[in-house]
Amino acid sequence: xxxxxxxxxxVPVFEEAPVELRCNYSSSVSVYLFWYVQYPNxxxxxxxxxxxGSTLVKGINGxxxxxxxxxxxxxxxxxxxxxxxxxxxxxxxxxxIQGAQKxxxxxGTRLTINP
Amino acid sequence: xxxVTQSPTHLIKTRGQQATLRCSPIxxxxxxxxxxxxxxxxxxxxxxxxxxxxxxxxxxxxxxxGRQFPNYSSELNVNALELEDSALYLCASSLDRGAYEQYxxxxxxxxxx
Numbered sequence: 001x002x003x004x005x006x007x008x009x010x011v012p013v014f015e016e017a018p019v020e021l022r023c024n025y026s027s028s029v030s031v032y033l034f035w036y037v038q039y040p041n042x043x044x045x046x047x048x049x050x051x052x053g054s055t056l057v058k059g060i061n062g063x064x065x066x067x068x069x070x071x072x073x074x075x076x077x078x079x080x081x082x083x084x085x086x087x088x089x090x091x092x093x094x095x096x097i098q099g100a101q102k103x104x105x106x107x108g109t110r111l112t113i114n115p
Numbered sequence: 116x117x118x119v120t121q122s123p124t125h126l127i128k129t130r131g132q133q134a135t136l137r138c139s140p141i142x143x144x145x146x147x148x149x150x151x152x153x154x155x156x157x158x159x160x161x162x163x164x165x166x167x168x169x170x171x172x173x174x175x176x177x178x179x180x181g182r183q184f185p186n187y188s189s190e191l192n193v194n195a196l197e198l199e200d201s202a203l204y205l206c207a208s209s210l211d212r213g214a215y216e217q218y219x220x221x222x223x224x225x226x227x228x
Binding site for chain 2: 032034036042043044045046049051090094096101102103104105106107108
């Protein structure tokens with residue numbers, strides 16, 4: 001079975017501090033990985049994706065993530081956060097199972113930025 | 116280019132009624148996905164439509180159903196509403212059935228009283 005685990009349900013940080021949101025996945029096949037952000041009362045917005053190639057992926061709003069196959073991780077990082085980064089972040093893995101694409105989400109991490 | 120749109124934004128129903136939610140995908144996208152985001156339960160996959168056909172279904176009872184129209188827009192119907200159906204329902208679209216990226220709409224907030 002394939003699953004996604006986001007290790008922290010809530011992460012509070014101070015403004016301008018660095019942040020890392022952790023994501024681990026379990027899969028026996030090649031995976032495609034995503035991070036989505038959900039601002040209050042909105043839908044999900046794609047932050048970044050890993051499909052192949054360089055394991056360091058850069059996304060929007062200064063976020064980046066590193067795919068680590070040996071540790072089955074895809075942690076999201078930002079060197080300096082802003083108040084506007086307060087949101088819920090979802091890690092997801094996309095798999096093709098019997099011809100059907102499935103996007104499996106983690107439980108989400110609520111990032112709170114304190115001034 | 117317009118993104119995924121959903122209507123209505125909010126929907127209030129009473130237990131036992133039926134709800135209909137609508138979604139228009141990004142122009143040129145043929146696949147539409149529905150997800151339920153209930154408090155404390157995260158994002159749960161509901162249904163996937165591609166080229167007018169239901170391609171996959173999540174672990175939800177048959178009273179959750181839908182369809183995809185020739186213009187690729189989609190409708191989600193929830194019959195015999197229960198209180199626990201209260202949630203944000205998100206629609207996403209992708210270019211085709213082989214595309215990995217999904218683009219989400221703003222959601223419909225369904226409240227069942």
